Amino acid sequence: MSDCGCSLLVLGQEEDRDYTMDDYAGATPRWCPGCGDHGILTSVQRLLEEEQLAPERTVFVSGIGCSSRFPHYLKTYGFHGLHGRALPVATGVKLHRPDLHVFAVMGDGDCCSIGAGHWIHATRYNMDMVVLLLDNEIYGLTKNQTSPTTPQGHPSNTQPRGSWLPPLNPISTTLGVTNASFVAQTSDWVPAHLYATLQAAYRHRGFSFVRILQRCPQYSTAMFDSYLRDPSKTELLVHERGVDVPEIAGIYPNRRRHDPSDLNAARGLADDTGLARLGVFYRNENNPRYEETRHLPPHSADERLALLAAEFDRHAI
């Protein structure tokens, strides 16, 4: 038996069956009514079904926060770990088991604050995984504290006279990292766009970073209200290599054709935050993927022992 040819073993066992939405349903979500996470969960379940991902070969890794309850509500393997540390764990899973489908789910505190260092480096590793930033621009689970993406001036329990600083821009930040390969933005309240973006992210081979603007009914609904009430404040970035959702064209009149291979244009659009831009900012399939760069052929136990004996010879007296 091969020592570490686990992917081959799995292939042999894979059943030829149709997975339904039910096959991906875990515990009943306990997010607040009206929380944007519900819709995101449904979109993700649809994606899993559409792509027919075997639940046992799919791993959702999360950090800590409202959004990080995500894996519990799915019936795949899940890893609900530490605040800010979803990406190192996801990196370990993918590095050791490139045969698994890996998703990381984080909130804005998780990804952009306590885990910001990992975010930069995981982007650079560019491992083939889908990374969802559920950005409600506030700390929800700990009850209303300012996050790095909270709009300037927005009051919270920690900054009651309004957030002191301009918010960190997760799209610009990711686009600034060497080897970034897929950067997109969507929102929980445009389900068709959300789904299309998730699918594009899944189908991209590399680190697919999706920032999802997500309403928190308790603490941050107001921040997103104007986008819901006034569609002219949203701009869809459309392209055949990005996403284009014709059925929402009637609702959102602002459509900009943006070629996601144009990094400079992507950066310009990301920096200009006057409009909520939904779509794929950047996509490049040619960037190296760390798990492939580091891929090694498996060894049998006998091979390993023979090699070890040879290594001992080098130190022998």
Place this chain on the structure above:
Amino acid sequence: MDAQVGASTLDAPSETPPRILRLAEHTLEIVCDPGEGAQKCGQIFGQASARMGNGVWTVEIIPAEIQPPARTPAGVSGIRIRIGQGPITNWGDEAHLVVAFNEQVLLGRHELDAFAEDAIILVENSWATDSDERIRAQWAEAMAQLTTRRYRIIEVPMEAECLEVVDAPRRGKNMFVLGMLSWIYQRDLALVRELVAQSFRKKSAEVTEMNHALLDLGYRWADANLDFRFEVPGTPPAKPMLVTNGNQAIALGAIAAGMDLCAMYPITPATSVSHYLGEIFERFGGLVHQAEDEIAAAGVAIGASFAGKVAFTVTSGPGLALKTEFLGLAVMTEVPLVVVDVQRGGPSTGLPTKVEQSDLLAALFAQTGDAPRVVIAPATIEECFNAMITARRIAETFRCVVMVLTDANLATGVQPWWRPELDRRWLADPVDQSPVPEGARPYEWDPATGLSRRFIPGQPGGMYTLTGLAHDERSRVAYTPDVHERGCEMRSRKLAVLQSALKPPPLHGDAEGDLLVVGWGSTKGAIEEAVDRARAEGLRVSSTHLTFLSPLHPGLVELFSRYRKVMTVEINYSDPPDAQYITSENRRRGQLAWLLRATTLVDVDCWTRVPGQPLRPAGIHAAIRDALSQGRSG
């Protein structure tokens, strides 16, 4: 030959053949500015000695900075080599022979009392006539200070001699010194030449030739100018042996344990594990992942372990501090993990290149909540290898975190050890991808043992979400009192079960007596040597050495009861018992003493030091005498 041998103090060479002193053991040091190659020279000398059947222990002397100012006592770099007729288990007491590339580094070691009263010192003497007046003055001052001792100082014109072969003698001196030492200790020159060639195998043939020429030059110079030689007979080993340092042994052990992933972040003195693995691991299908930080290194190892074979991470004190939160997660979620902590001086950044044993309590307890972990401490380089195999197996069987505590002494110490007979049972099994039986739960704890079967992604039917929150057998988040009580109990129970499979620690000396010395980790050789000296004087002292620190070996209470007094010897801080303000109540004791007192209720004393160096047998010997005389007077 116009060498100024013996110019400063002593005997001129005579025409008579050199005196040959036959010795049971000898300790030498080679000291220089960093980058001058004393360590390479010493390592080859040590290897040659091991091959000739001597017991050998080498320890590197490392300044904390890469390039400290040249010619300063604090910047001393080098190596100590102790060789003997029989096995050598520690770095010994004082050096009997010293080779110094300048008088300032010599002074540095002199000030640390590293040399025997009658040590022979061979020192580069070009500084005496240096064009820089300040250097000449420094030389004169240093020599005045050194001659207050009974050292025999022999000036050696190393640079001047090396000019015969090379233009820039600073870079070739170490091979000249190796030649000198080979003559003095009657090493097999052909063997030394072979080892030199091996060490330069990646360089061009000319480089090897030049180094051979320097080696021969040193050998001939010593033959023509020195009046003494040493003979430390060796017995070629009956079985094949390996010569490595402790960090290499850790790396080899990880491979022998079948592990495939080492996630790390650079930190002294642990990094050389990953240097060596970086060189060889891929051949075995293994990866070294250099993470963006210590935290991520732990996270990557945990992610990999969760999804497959047990992974490991290597670090040192400050890195361990950063990994703490992740280690708690691994305990809580029962993800198997091996963590190697190559201890250095602390707290904080402390003494990056120096030895200390002060992470013991951190290894056990540096954690919020109750987070039981297994802690083992290899005492020798061979045990570093074995510890990784044991650690991997325990981590897997008990679904737990296993900490392997080594230290800077083991990390850089080089010693011959028996070549292991490889055993495929050491290797991790292939990753289980078989379907999980219906109804099986991810934490189906056996109520008696706390053990449960681990589900691995890829196993059909095993899907669950691991969580660092309190959870029940199905890994469902639950905050009810009974669920948390039960989880804590099951995770703790595993340690008791592991302990039930352990043996009492082996005893060195008689089964009863006046004093039992208890040690752990790299101090074993020095402790046992000190105990042997004390026993030879008729003192009723024995020692034991603990490999398992968590859980502790069984039988300690009964063992301790057979001695009038029990005392730990450790390289960590304890308050001196007789200092002002210190009472037996407020005295902060050594870390093992602390642990043993808490678990055995025996009044365990301690003798600890934090010199940033390995303990010397003589120091421990004196402590044993003190402990016994106190016992009598009290």
